[in-house]
Amino acid sequence: xxxxxxxxxxxxxxxxxxxxxxxxxxxxxxxxxxxxxxxxxxxxxxxxxxxxxxxxxxxxxxxxxxxxxxxxxxxxxxxxxxxxxxxxxxxxxxxxxxxxxxxxxxxxxxxxxxxxxxxxxxxxxxxxxxxxxxxxxxxxxxxxxxxxxxxxxxxxxxxxxxxxxxxxxxxxxxxxxxxxxxxxxxxxxxxxxxxxxxxxxxxxxxxxxxxxxxxxxxxxxxxxxxxxxxxxx
Ligand code: HEM
Numbered sequence: 001x002x003x004x005x006x007x008x009x010x011x012x013x014x015x016x017x018x019x020x021x022x023x024x025x026x027x028x029x030x031x032x033x034x035x036x037x038x039x040x041x042x043x044x045x046x047x048x049x050x051x052x053x054x055x056x057x058x059x060x061x062x063x064x065x066x067x068x069x070x071x072x073x074x075x076x077x078x079x080x081x082x083x084x085x086x087x088x089x090x091x092x093x094x095x096x097x098x099x100x101x102x103x104x105x106x107x108x109x110x111x112x113x114x115x116x117x118x119x120x121x122x123x124x125x126x127x128x129x130x131x132x133x134x135x136x137x138x139x140x141x142x143x144x145x146x147x148x149x150x151x152x153x154x155x156x157x158x159x160x161x162x163x164x165x166x167x168x169x170x171x172x173x174x175x176x177x178x179x180x181x182x183x184x185x186x187x188x189x190x191x192x193x194x195x196x197x198x199x200x201x202x203x204x205x206x207x208x209x210x211x212x213x214x215x216x217x218x219x220x221x222x223x224x225x226x227x228x229x230x231x232x233x
Contacts, residue, residue, distance in 0.1 A: 042108050048189075049102045055191055056095055063091045076141040086138050093131035094191070100124035101188055104181065125166045128188065132158035150207045157210070158187035179221060186213035 062072050068084045076083040103120035110117040135155030139148040165180035193209030
């Protein structure tokens, strides 16, 4: 009896439960295999972390003076105090989100220290949901409707992808969790486009950048699915 139970458990772990949408749900199936922990398989993480660290080093310090008179952007003259509090909160929460995002996509950490992955993931979800929601009133205060369409879309998509990824893992669906966390990653990393020093392309990239990120992530999802078990992130 005990042997049968163990065998049935092993079989379920091997096959998972296939949902109508094709997702496999089973807490026993791990997204990253132990084979994904070699440094060479995690090497792609270095440029990603380096770029995100550079973004934070360039854009966050002016906000840490907590001085509304010394900001890199103009505040809404009608409600400067409100605009300041909203943007400052957005910057601080987004910084936490970007830092924990780097931990979340690190396969070695996820395989070897799942508890750390879970905690950094919870902090990412809380900070990303709040930072993305804050972009809505910020955009409302700083842009006319047509001009702000792209910013609204990015904020809403960052919020939605993060929420779907969180709900998926609460339901034990690691495949869907991974897919939507990668879309959330695509949105969070759109921050790289507006700060690129290419003046004549800056406006275009603010709009096209999020699409480029989504396409890269889609390509990564297809590539890792072809390889079988999503061996890396
Ligand atoms: C450390 C990281 C970040 C910093 C320093 C930062 C800074 C800012 C600032 C200063 C604003 C106000 C812009 C203005 O009023 O003209 C803003 C708005 C916004 N941020 Fe962030 N942000 C960060 C991360 C993110 C991330 C990861 C996203 C992800 C999508 C994001 C999306 C937005 C959006 C959609 C707006 C509203 C658009 C706008 O007002 O132009 N931010 N951010």
